[in-house]
Amino acid sequence: MPTVTPRVVFVIRDTDYELLIARHATRGQVRFFLESRGQTLAEVEARHAQFQAVLAEARSAVPLDWRQALVKRPDLDRFLFAPEDVVVAVGQDGLVANVAKYLDGQPVVGVNPAPDLYDGVLARARVEALRALLPASAAGAAPLQRRTMVQATFDGGERLLALNEIFVGHRSHQSARYRIDDGARAEDHSSSGLIVASGTGLTGWARSISEATHLTVEVGIEEAAFGYWVREPFPSVATGTDLRGGKFAGSPLTVVSRMNEGGVVFSDGIEQDFVAFDWGRRVSLAPADRTFNLVAA
Secondary structure, eight states: OOOOOOEEEEEEOOOHHHHHHHHHSSHHHHHHHHHTTTOOHHHHHHHHHHHHHHHHHHHHTSOTTSEEEEEEGGGGGGOOOOTTEEEEEESOHHHHHHHHTTOSSOOEEEEOSOTTTSOOSSOOBOGGGHHHHHHHHHTTOSOEEEEEEEEEEETTSOEEEESSEEEEEETTSSOEEEEEEOSSOEEEEEESOEEEEOTGGGGTHHHHHHHHHTOOOOOOTTSSOEEEEESSOOOOSSOOOSOOEEEESSSOEEEEEOOSSOEEEEETTOTTSOEEOOTTOEEEEEEEEEEEEEEOO
8 A cells, every 4th residue: 555645734824014915905005004103114024034935945845755735824724634744833832832723643843933033932943954853753753742732622512622722701801701610619700711721821821811810830731731710700799709720630620601692712812713602501621632742843
């Protein structure tokens, strides 16, 4: 039986220049828009050119007999990844997280196109390293960090996965009403929603909430556990604030919606790919049964 040729799937997002062109139609209009606000087009164009150069170098590193595909962030929910794929996310750390829930064990290389702009916590590979990393990844010889993901399982059978975090709340981020149950206690809440984060997610949204609330939860990146934080819980005669956050391993955290409309659950910041969470719906939050395999470049 013939061996399937590996495929490298490059995941990108539009640059600021491309987004500005899409909004204003022409380069001249973009220039006018920026200069009217005391900004210059040159810097935006330079960043665009820098990204395109890195992407071109990354694509040239693919062996000539391999296949290639290119997918943009908004199209991830419609792209079909194959078991033999090696995924290369070229962009900031958030882009690496964005692709995680659409995969099932494929190795992922994060390439940082602008080390002076992005931290490179997940996108840590140098583009020059791809010529060695791609064959090693396809052969199963590249060192991997098997990072724990979190999952939301709904009473209707749907499931959402996340590398960083899952958000439960109202789509407009106004007051969300729900009942939260940690297995030992249950409490009705009115809050700005809650997030459930993996060890990887502790460097993202959870970090800012943790710093603001002074509630620190330690979770390892490969530990089968997660932390949760409630955003701005409001005390009233009907709602409490005791269950503000904590760490879970094993048993799930359960949330039941008390929102007549507008309730949503989404993962890793991709708000358009959500599951509706209206009155009476139940979601269980727990470590996922699959990992995100990040190539340890």
